[in-house]
Amino acid sequence: MHFYRPLTALKALTFDLDDTLYDNRPVIQRTEQESLAYLQNKHPELREITSSELHLVRAELREQEPEIYHDVTEWRRCSLVLLLQRQGYSLQQAQQGADDAMDDFAHWRSKVEVPQETHQTLQALAERFPLVAITNGNADPHVFGLGHYFQFILRSGPDGRSKPFSDMYDNASRLLGLSPESILHVGDDLTTDVAGALRSGFQACWINDRDRSLMAVSDSRLLPHIEISRLASLQSLL
Ligand SMILES: [Mg+2]
Numbered sequence: 001m002h003f004y005r006p007l008t009a010l011k012a013l014t015f016d017l018d019d020t021l022y023d024n025r026p027v028i029q030r031t032e033q034e035s036l037a038y039l040q041n042k043h044p045e046l047r048e049i050t051s052s053e054l055h056l057v058r059a060e061l062r063e064q065e066p067e068i069y070h071d072v073t074e075w076r077r078c079s080l081v082l083l084l085q086r087q088g089y090s091l092q093q094a095q096q097g098a099d100d101a102m103d104d105f106a107h108w109r110s111k112v113e114v115p116q117e118t119h120q121t122l123q124a125l126a127e128r129f130p131l132v133a134i135t136n137g138n139a140d141p142h143v144f145g146l147g148h149y150f151q152f153i154l155r156s157g158p159d160g161r162s163k164p165f166s167d168m169y170d171n172a173s174r175l176l177g178l179s180p181e182s183i184l185h186v187g188d189d190l191t192t193d194v195a196g197a198l199r200s201g202f203q204a205c206w207i208n209d210r211d212r213s214l215m216a217v218s219d220s221r222l223l224p225h226i227e228i229s230r231l232a233s234l235q236s237l238l
Pocket of ligand 1: 016017018019020187188189
């Protein structure tokens with residue numbers, strides 16, 4: 001554990017989910033493959049569709065609606081509607097097709113393997129502090145056994161703009177009834193988690209699980225209070 005700034009008294013912790021509490025990379029990779037296969041098999045018109053074509057539709061939608069990226073689930077759903085309409089589906093058929101595809105997506109998206117270390121650490125911390133999850137993604141921690149550790153879960157889209165914007169940090173502080181400086185946010189991303197938390201007045205912990213150097217990475221903007229390489233190190237705060 002590295003200390004870059006003095007930590008002051010903590011009253012709560014907030015957590016990023018993906019790549020902070022579990023390795024999300026294999027989940028996303030498999031989910032993307034399975035979602036593509038679903039479309040190819042379900043819709044004969046899309047038998048040849050590639051993932052780059054899907055990404056083009058998403059990019060096009062973002063051009064039309066620049067703020068849609070804050071809600072990754074809605075962005076994906078609307079992209080599917082647009083894609084299906086282009087195959088000649090009516091709006092209603094396209095919406096139904098997109099909803100079905102999103103159910104399949106959610107199934108794969110939630111096949112997350114949570115390390116035992118994460119359970120042990122959250123369990124120990126939750127006995128002492130209120131814990132909150134703040135995510136830009138669409139994983140549902142209740143499906144893979146993490147939901148009960150958190151007082152509440154904030155998601156970009158429904159609960160405000162995505163990190164690093166302050167919306168969800170402000171919401172967490174307000175809902176907890178605690179000042180931002182008494183809350184430690186823990187996350188793997190130097191922009192959305194570390195810079196976002198610091199600019200919102202939170203204390204920040206960077207989880208550096210891939211042995212990167214804070215002094216060498218290009219996305220380093222603001223120094224966190226602490227850096228850890230394993231989640232279990234947080235138990236030393238108890
Ligand atoms: Mg993350």
